[in-house]
Amino acid sequence: MxxxxxxxxxxxxxxxxxxxxxxxxxxxxxxxxxxxxxxxxxxxxxxxxxxxxxxxxxxxxxxxxxxxxxxxxxxxxxxxxxxxxxxxxxxxxxxxxxxxxxxxxxxxxxxxxxxxxxxxxxxxxxxxxxxxxxxxxxxxxxxxxxxxxxxxxxxxxxxxxxxxxxxxxxxxxxxxxxxxxxxxxxxxxxxxxxxxxxxxxxxxxxxxxxxxxxxxxxxxxxxxxxxxxxxxxxxxxxxxxxxxxxxxxxxxxxxxxxxxxxxxxxxxxxxxxxxxxxxxxxxxxxxxxxxxxxxxxxxxxxxxxxxxxxxxxxxxxxxxxxxxxxxxxxxxxxxxxxxxxxxxxxxxxxLFAGNPERILLHSGQLFDAPVFCAWDFLTDMFVARIHLGITHTGLGPLSVLIAALGLVAAGRLTIVQRQALLVGLLLAWVASVLWGTFSPGELAARTFWALPSARFLALPLALLAVLASVLRALWVRCVWWVLLGVHLLMMVPLSWSGAQAAAFGETLVIALAALGGSVLAWRAVRCRGGVAPAAALVAAVLCLCAAALERTRGSFRYRIYADATDGTAWDVDRLEPDYAAAWPIWQRFDQPRGHRLAVAAGWDGIGHNWYLYPLMGRRVQNVLIYETPIQDGSILDYRNMEEIVARADAAAWLERLLASRVGFLVTLAPDTLEWAWAIQLPAIFPPDVEGAHPFHRTYRFDPEAARRTLERTARHAGSSPDSSGGPE
Incomplete structure (x- = not known):
């Protein structure tokens, strides 16, 4: 670093x-x-x-x-x-x-x-x-x-x-x-x-x-x-x-x-x-x-x-x-x-088939009969969470003015400046985004995820803002400045947990040291030794500050993730506390020496519960591997748990873990079939650590014990681990 x-x-x-x-x-x-x-x-x-x-x-x-x-x-x-x-x-x-x-x-x-x-x-x-x-x-x-x-x-x-x-x-x-x-x-x-x-x-x-x-x-x-x-x-x-x-x-x-x-x-x-x-x-x-x-x-x-x-x-x-x-x-x-x-x-x-689970999810079929409500959708787009003191990630309360100005400008460009071809193309772009957002296949984006989906509509809004820039009336300029004032309020960061504030303070000191040190080094050396020595000294200052920054980030990293579990630290949205509660496991594997980790997570209803990146470590030193428990090696979605249990085979899974040379098994919430097997085979999977949530667990993988078990399975048919085991 x-x-x-x-x-x-x-x-x-x-x-x-x-x-x-x-x-x-x-x-x-x-x-x-x-x-x-x-x-x-x-x-x-x-x-x-x-x-x-x-x-x-x-x-x-x-x-x-x-x-x-x-x-x-x-x-x-x-x-x-x-x-x-x-x-x-x-x-x-x-x-x-x-x-x-x-x-x-x-x-x-x-x-x-x-x-x-x-x-x-x-x-x-x-x-x-x-x-x-x-x-x-x-x-x-x-x-x-x-x-x-x-x-x-x-x-x-x-x-x-x-x-x-x-x-x-x-x-x-x-x-x-x-x-x-x-x-x-x-x-x-x-x-x-x-x-x-x-x-x-x-x-x-x-x-x-x-x-x-x-x-x-x-x-x-x-x-x-x-x-x-x-x-x-x-x-x-x-x-x-x-x-x-x-x-x-x-x-x-x-x-x-x-x-x-x-x-x-x-x-x-x-x-x-x-x-x-x-x-x-x-x-x-x-x-x-x-x-x-x-x-x-x-x-x-x-x-x-x-x-x-x-x-x-x-x-x-x-x-x-x-x-x-x-x-x-x-x-x-x-x-x-x-x-x-x-x-x-x-x-x-x-004409072309998509991923079945994504189609079910985004069309709302995995939820209980979602109904699109225009009022709720508009509220999420324009004013959601502003009164709650949580970061607003919608389009802002006055964005309708941008759209109106853009449409007026489109007419002006078409009639007065004779740019109908280009204006028509840009409006076709806007229509294509709106068509996709409001299509039946994206019902969940307009209901359950309306606020996060506002970023999908930011593109057509930006196109309309570009069109509106050609309007020259004084009142239009006043509208721009009002919009900027409103956006200025929306830009203020609202997430300041104790760990975040402390990390920000140390980073600010490092940034000021980097800026001040670089300026002083440049002025002190350039007038005497030329550009090359001055540049070398500035580079040294920046490298030292980068090392200090890395230490600061490392010391606060998991304190901030712990705050995220409590809901006091977030970026664009709060993390799911049950999933972020795996942070002690993330910290356990953030070591100079990397590990090979077999990972599995159960079905939470939407399938977006695999918080994998923190498991990779600060230096992305850990290798994440998924090995299917299915006997023939196919990968099945965990929402089909009955089919998984019927087709799973623990011996085949153990062989794949051996071939992948994993050192640990990490099971994330909700419970998985792999977790059930690890419980049944404590000699192969000695418990390691748990997360802040009991459903997050890690187990060491003993390859010698796994080989002995597989050898016994080969010698004595029927003595293999129960491949039908799993969460009730």
């Missing part, structure tokens, strides 16, 4: 410079907002492409990555563009940014800018101080990313219940967290990566507004409103992937607008690449990609005057889109449907 800041700087610096030089080469004469949007798309594309290439050979290792990126950055700097031009453009853009920032902190603008920057800084420090606390991150987002870091590439986890479809979710969002976990081999830099993704979403909204013709101040206000919607900003530290989708969709808009011009240049390729990467994060962007590909083809035929040039553009665009479509290709090969685990039904005819 000591040298992790240097690895982060090398990876970010190399990737950023490659992307910027390519953006200057491709969009050198374009406005600065479009050039930086192109750089952001290139950075995402480089991260996705390089990960996919290295993962295929299990070579996703920090040393390999730094060498490849450093070498590529040097070649691109010298060969692709003129170094002096890129550096000059970079310095010029920084001067412009400084001027804009100076204006924001003068006059009445500072009434919003100062507290907003302060809250962003507080949230960023919370991300550095606290372990991951968001539900989906503990169940699968960071589990997938951590396993990829462990293996240096793809390493699927085939397990029952929700993991039957977790494994086939598009990987594009979680690979960003894999990049963040790579330098320090842990989650220290996951939250800062989320902050970078959030900033890129703001950049996309600003660039899109400017491309549509908005004034700089209006585009900036609309971008700030879109980025501070509670369903966007309050997920910054969550390691969820919705903000990544929003960023990539918004970054594509400036280049779609350029496709309507006679000489579109590289715009079609950049737009296709950005939308494909968004599709590789969440399937919600896939209809947008398909609609946009057809739209681009038509626009190019109209503007270029022929289909041949248009088809060349589309061919290059498809090649650029390939990294975003990997997950769909894998699902097609392994499951027979590119859309798996999602189903596709048109006109009542099922």
């Amino acid at each position: 000591f040298f992790a800041p240097l690895a982060v700087a090398a990876i970010l610096g190399s990737t950023g410079w490659i992307a910027f030089v390519l953006a200057v080469r491709l969009c050198g004469a374009a406005p600065a907002s479009r050039r930086w949007a192109a750089a952001a798309i290139m950075a995402y594309w480089i991260a996705s492409s390089l990960f996919l290439a290295l993962a295929a050979f299990h070579a996703f290792r920090v040393a390999v990555v730094i060498v490849l990126l450093g070498t590529t950055a040097a070649v691109v700097h010298v060969r692709v563009g003129r170094p002096a031009d890129a550096a000059r453009v970079f310095r010029r853009d920084l001067r412009r940014l400084r001027k804009v920032t100076t204006r924001l902190f003068r006059g009445w603008h500072m009434l919003i800018a100062v507290p907003m920057c302060g809250i962003v800084a507080v949230v960023a420090l919370r991300g550095l101080a606290f372990p991951p606390l968001a539900w989906d991150s503990l169940t699968y987002h960071l589990v997938r990313a951590g396993r990829w870091v462990q293996a240096g590439g793809w390493w699927p986890l085939h397990a029952p219940d929700a993991w039957g479809y977790y494994e086939y979710y598009p990987p594009g969002g979680d690979l960003i967290w894999a990049w963040a976990m790579l330098p320090g081999r842990g989650d220290t830099f996951v939250a800062p990566a989320g902050l970078i993704v959030w900033l890129s979403a703001g950049l996309g909204a600003f660039a899109a507004g400017r491309a549509l013709g908005a004034r700089r101040s209006n585009a900036l206000a609309a971008a700030a409103v879109a980025a501070t919607v509670p369903a966007v900003f309050n997920y910054v530290n969550s390691a969820y992937v919705d903000t990544t989708t929003i960023a990539l969709v918004l970054l594509a808009i400036p280049f779609l607008q350029q496709c309507t011009r006679p000489r579109p240049g590289p715009a079609p390729v950049l737009a296709m690449a950005s939308l494909a990467l968004a599709s590789g994060v969440k399937i919600v962007a896939l209809p947008m990609l398909v609609l946009s590909a057809a739209w681009i083809l038509i626009a190019l035929i109209i503007r270029t005057g022929g289909a041949r040039a248009a088809l060349v553009y589309v061919a290059v665009g498809v090649a650029a889109a390939a990294p975003g479509l990997y997950g769909y290709a894998r699902a097609w090969i392994e499951r027979g449907s590119a859309f798996y685990p999602f189903g596709l039904t048109i006109g009542g005819v099922e």
